[in-house]
Amino acid sequence: MPDDIPAGFQVISRSSPYIDMVGPLYYKLTDEGLQVAFRAEEKHCNSRGFVHGGMLSTAADIALGYGAGDFPNGNRAMVTTSITIDFAGSAQLGDWVVFKTDVQKVGRMAAFANTYAHVGEKRIVRASGIFSVLDGRS
Structure with missing residues (x-):
């Protein structure tokens, strides 16, 4: 793990081809919930x-879905039904971006969560998601 990754964060090992492309992504479990983070690289930036x-x-979608799915302990299969995102600030090359997730409810059919992205103490994103809980059917 690179030296510039804050203590307590681990690489997300449950991955997919898409997450491999945008990663590495990291996670940390806290008393307040799941945190998902990344170090802003050139591949993440606009011109x-x-x-x-x-x-x-x-x-945000990963943080919301993994948070509602009880990552890394659970393996509840879900798909994103809706995500709403608001940008209140920005991150730049080299920034450590952390999403702090708050799960509202996980039911039999749907899950609801919020997440807030921070660069340092500055909140730059808020997002909410609704997920359909899969029961083994496609």
Whole structure:
């Protein structure tokens, strides 16, 4: 693990071809819930050097879904039904971006969660997601 990754964060090993492409992503479990983070690399940035909104949206979706799915302890299969995201700031090349997730409810058919992205103490994104809980059928 690179030396510039804050203590307590581990690489997300449950991956997919898409997550491999945008990663590495990291996680940490806290008393407040799951945190998902990444170090902003050139591949995450737009031509102005800011982290692209698509990358922030991707990381928010992962943080929301993994949080509601009880990652890394659980393996509840879910798919994103809806995600709403608001950008209140920005991240730049080299920034450590952390998504702090708050799960509202996980039911038999749906799960609801919120996440907030921070660079240091500055909140830059808020997102909420609704997930359909899969019961083994496609």
